[in-house]
Amino acid sequence: MGEAVREPRQDRSRATRGRLLAAAVDCLAEVGWTGSTVSVVAERAGVSRGAAQHHFPTREDLFTAAIAYVTDERVEFLRAALPTLPPGPDRTRFVVDAIGEMYAGKLFKAALQLWVAAAxxxxxxxxxxxxEARVGREAHQLTVEALGADESHPGVREAVQATLDLARGLGLANLLTDDTKRRHRVLAEWTTALSAKLATLA
Amino acid sequence: MGEAVREPRQDRSRATRGRLLAAAVDCLAEVGWTGSTVSVVAERAGVSRGAAQHHFPTREDLFTAAIAYVTDERVEFLRAALPTLPPGPDRTRFVVDAIGEMYAGKLFKAALQLWVAAAxxxxxxxxxxxxEARVGREAHQLTVEALGADESHPGVREAVQATLDLARGLGLANLLTDDTKRRHRVLAEWTTALSAKLATLA
Structure with a gap:
């Protein structure tokens, strides 16, 4: 077969894979690990069970690939938005709020299901x-870039990590109820402390 | 039947209940929600299945009661230790470390399984x-007392909440791997920020 035929087939395969991965994250976040199987995701994505199992032989393969894929997409999207961040003191507030929203959302809920099942x-x-190591590394690196933080200064690396750990704790508090208002108040207080930390070193 | 007979029976019943609740927390933390049933916990506690079901008609009853019971025990123990806390600037460091250890332990792992299953x-x-509301309230109140924090000052309530949310995020990071070293570094940085916040208001 020539290129003209092979190319579209590869594109179709890639599109099928992407649909499965996106559906897998939705499924995990909504019905949890116990109810999340390759068959359920295949049906949700409108893909045959056979095709789904061709792409992902096991349930573990599908759901770990899904978290990796959607995280990569998200990181790419956010990294592309870095040049549009406001300059000056508003930047820290903006970045902390954005991180808080990220961990309050669907991707974190899905990842939480997977982490807790893995325990x-x-x-x-x-x-x-x-x-987990890869997602943590990417989130950390992106946050350093977004804040324009210089990790060679003492305590800056830990302050960036604290920002992410705090956001994960707030994400957990948002799992069963809408914790938006309290989250905003807590993040506003943390922004003050983080800004002070970054400013003394600028 | 006279008091002399009824009393020991009530004690026995209370002891059985306590054994079941402690075993339920161990079970949740170790095997997760899916593998945690009344029968499994009864066997672990050395109690007949019938007796276990007499105390806890449903799985939901048993495991929510278990988290409530072990939390109450822990809070009571920690509250009794409040008078032994070091005075001065060491106190904040001590309290933040103790909170970090609490959320790195078995009770948090068990509660996490229950919260995530409930989603x-x-x-x-x-x-x-x-x-969740009750456990959150008790943890907050105990932390306020332990820190000697005055929540009438602006931002203090949020700083106390941030301490607990951060500890929960760090607890999550300790679920699959031993994150002790990194946790200590992050909490040391947080202690500096929290001490500064509490000191400006003292």
Missing amino acids: SDEQLRVQVLPL | SDEQLRVQVLPL
Whole structure:
């Protein structure tokens, strides 16, 4: 077969894969790990079960790939938006708010289901560990860039990490109820402390 | 039957209940929500299944009661230790470290399993919501007392909440790997910010 035929097939395959991955994140966030199977995701994505299993032989493969894929998409999108960030003191507030919203959303809810399932499932844990490390690294690197933080100064690396750990804790508090108002107040207080930290070093 | 007979029976019943609740927290933390049933907990506690079901008719009853019971025990223990806290600037460091350790431990891992299961189980969610509110309130009140924080000052309430949200985020980061070293560094940085906040208002 020539290029003209092969190319569209690869595109179709890539599109199918992307639909499955996006549906897998939706599924995890909505029905949790126990109810999330390759079949359920295939149906949600409008893909045959056979095609889904061709792309992802196991449930663990599908859901870890889904969190990785949607995280990469999100990081790429946010990195592209970095040049549009406001300058000056508004920047820290803007970045902290954006991080808070990210961990209050669907991707975090889905990842939380996977992490917590992995705590008592050794097979899943083996696949989630490198994913957790990668997602954590990407979130940290993006936050450093967004804040324009210089990690060579003492305490700056820890302050950036605290921002992300705080956002994850707030994400957890937003799991069962809408915690938006309280989250904004807590993040406003943290922004003051973080701005002071970054300013003394500028 | 006279008092002399009834009293020991009530004590036995109370002891059985306590054993079931402690075993339920261990079970949740170790095997997760899916593998945690009344039967599994009864066996672990050395109690007959019938006796367990007499105390806790449903799985939801048993595990929400278990988190409530162990939280109350912990809060009571920590409140009793308040008079032994060091005075002066060491106090904030001590309290922040203690909170960090609490959310790195078994009770938080168990509660996390229950909260995350409740996100996609409406029946469980109805029972977890008031429990989450109560546990959050108790943790907040105890932290205010431990820090000797005056919440009438602007931002102090939010700084106390941020301490707990940060500790929950760090607890999450400690779920699949031992994150102790990084947690200590992040909490040390947070202690500096929190001490500054509390000191400007003293």
